Amino acid sequence: MQSNTLVWRVHVSSLQQTRSLVASYLRARVPLIIVESIEPGRVMELLRDVADEIRSMNFYEHSRTEGIKDLLTQQTMGDDTSLAAALDQARVTFKARKNVNFVLTDVEDLADETSTSRHLAEMVRLAETCSGSIILIESKPVWGGLARQGMSVALDVPTTDELVRTLQGIIDDHQGVVTVEWGTAEVRRGAEILTGITETEAVNVLMTMLANKHLANADLAQLSEYKDRVFGSLAGIERVPLREDYRVGGLQQLQDWLVDRETLMKADLSTTRLHPPKGVLLVGVPGCGKSLSAKAIAHKWGLPLYRLDMAGILGMYVGQSESRLREALAAADRVAPCVLWIDEIEKALSTSAGDGGTSRRLIGQFLYWLQESTSKTFLVATANDVTTLPPELLRKGRFDEMFFVDLPDSEDREEILRLYFDRYLDMEIPPHLAAELVDLTHGFSGSDIDSVVHAIATRMYTKGTTVLPPEQELRAWFADVVPYRRSNEEDVAALRAWANGRCLPAGTPRTAGHAGTATATRRLVVA
Template structure:
């Protein structure tokens, strides 16, 4: 969609060509009127009048009231009279209801457009929703896009510089550009409101950038299928060396202004592997490390019961994610919404096609972190190179890493370290445990201490028994585990160290997850 300058040029050309009907689609009437006032100043030979239910019929340049009667019928009658009395008159109509279908109001405007065409006049309709095709086809349409990042930067820098003499403003140009990028996706009026709210605090600090995402999030509110995940700093994922190194390089692309380059931001990753080994936790950790908001796309909530509802829900969710950019979009268990099989429905196929098209074409800084336990059910076209930037496999932790996990979990839940010989014993006993299994066992031990109102660790025999009582996924579902590992061995990049790098290669991929 065209930006402010492009829209100004397009409307100017339509007016000079004397197109009888110009439909300007936008949710920002103030910006549209700014464009029209600029055009009226640049082309003084064309008189402009505008009508709204609140203001009645007025002359655009002087804002002088033309009629005492503020009804739409009176304004249309006046327009008809003026079209016949002089040529090249332009009438702007806004806040007009019932133009989205074949209604008497829409047909009345059709008649007015034909009169305007006969006398070289023009009707300009400002609309925030589609106009009936029978009316729209009598002229030309243009859609004013939301402010670009560069336009918002000019607005941000103008407001900051304008107040810098009255209050301390610590933002450098790079901070203002970062602010503009965060605020991209909302209207100009909303940008002004957010910045004004921050300015009244009496100072603009460097750390205030983080507050912009919260303001932006409050503007959008809740949308079916997408939710904001509240984050804290207590996310630690260890062992995923390859994944962490890969993410470190991509962070620069997400945080840098790419407008002057041909580079595009990273699209995202697919994390597959054994359940309970930190795939979902990684999504939270990425958002924390990159200092970006995290949104969760619930594929189950996307699916609707009516024809076309699921596709509409997915489209709205993805459009909202684009407007919330830069952000991390977490799609947990993506196979639940896009799985394929013998019973594929047309809805599933359309959802897959819609998601793939968005994944391919979107240039927004929306970093996808999709997780999957059963990758075999995902469509092959989703796994093709170029869809996601990379596919990583997360396996069970090795004995060395289980030692680290046990140490960390005991500190987290009991505020105690345990003897090294007991840690080594527990690491051996926990062969086949996922990080979440160890976390749950130690949490139970910490809970038992709380129930007994003691800060002392339970006896070693009790701790051993708690670990031995766990039956992990690797034992309850060995065939499924083998299938998951077989898929990951041939089709994904190990998220941690390779076997050759690992001192303990008792699993297909070593160097896995530490959960805190």
């Protein structure tokens, strides 16, 4: 008899919810139950719990290595381990008794219509007439002709709460054997970092760390590295290696704003109604620290930094770009907590009438992810050409905040000069020279200052000296540079005009005490 049961695939994130659904399907005598998961061992534990709960039914499992066994007692039912023998045993058992369930794993050739999938479909129809059920554990989709005869449920990887219990259980087992500094907060933090990988992978990571006989709080930083090795090459995003010397000159208001977001990113929010911070959009003059800020945030917070190349997302074929973006954002959710850096976001999300609607679909998909994602993925997006950005991306609430990164003022330029003199020359600027160089660098971007000080350091290195050139020569190095403001005066003015009233200033807000500015305001004031 052909079943009229439609296929329903339910995605659930909780092991308890999955267990409840499977138990309901079994009590309803659904003839085919497909559990989609990349963790067959975890599914088998779930099924043993269900079998122990529903004692009125018999459960048998089959694997290619051990053949047919009773699911609860693990008693072997025969020596033949082939799938054909298992299906024949199921046929005989279904006809002899009611309420019998067979769990099948490692079944090949089920993705398409094959002799195996057709044979299994016939067995499902027999099970239905005999009040039996076949439970398939699969990591890939099953042929529609087979799947439509039953119900499907997709078991996701463990939630953070489930990983907390797993990690805590392992740590409890090693108390007295391994020196463990982790308390409840560290276990929770570790679980958050590992969220997105399988239970087995999480166990392997923790056991590898415990093999050192000492689990320190500082070891939490290693979890992201282990997680990277688990995922390998992630679709659409790349890990950006971080140095130890990321320092940003100026941008004090941005740095002050980030303090609370760091607290939220590292806090356990499961007992609150707060959601993790979404991220920040940095708009402004090229070379003034937008990209450097993304690296500095990740370094300061102790989180991995991933870069999403929006230009590389764009594909040749219809639907390819959307698929790549969806995969990349899903990968970012899996590796969370992390900082996700999107450089020059306008390159992919600018509106265009000649792309067949691709840009509009990408914008919609990206905005949906921004709104719905609950992972601790802190987005740092940068933009230079803001005129092409879609208005819906800039609406309040998309990002936590938008900051305008302007050319550094005199105070910020002095800080940047001192920073690069320390980095490249390992020395401090004499006070009288610092004041002169601050005046000489009026209109310079941070990268302009970086390039000049680096050039001075290069000249000193090639000459084999650690002595600064004469002050007149130093002034000449800076005086010979055409700063960005002078060469792109119209672009800078347009950026400032756009940012006025839309963005917070990333640097020190201008006040009435600064010459050439209007009265003080929370928003950017155009000079």
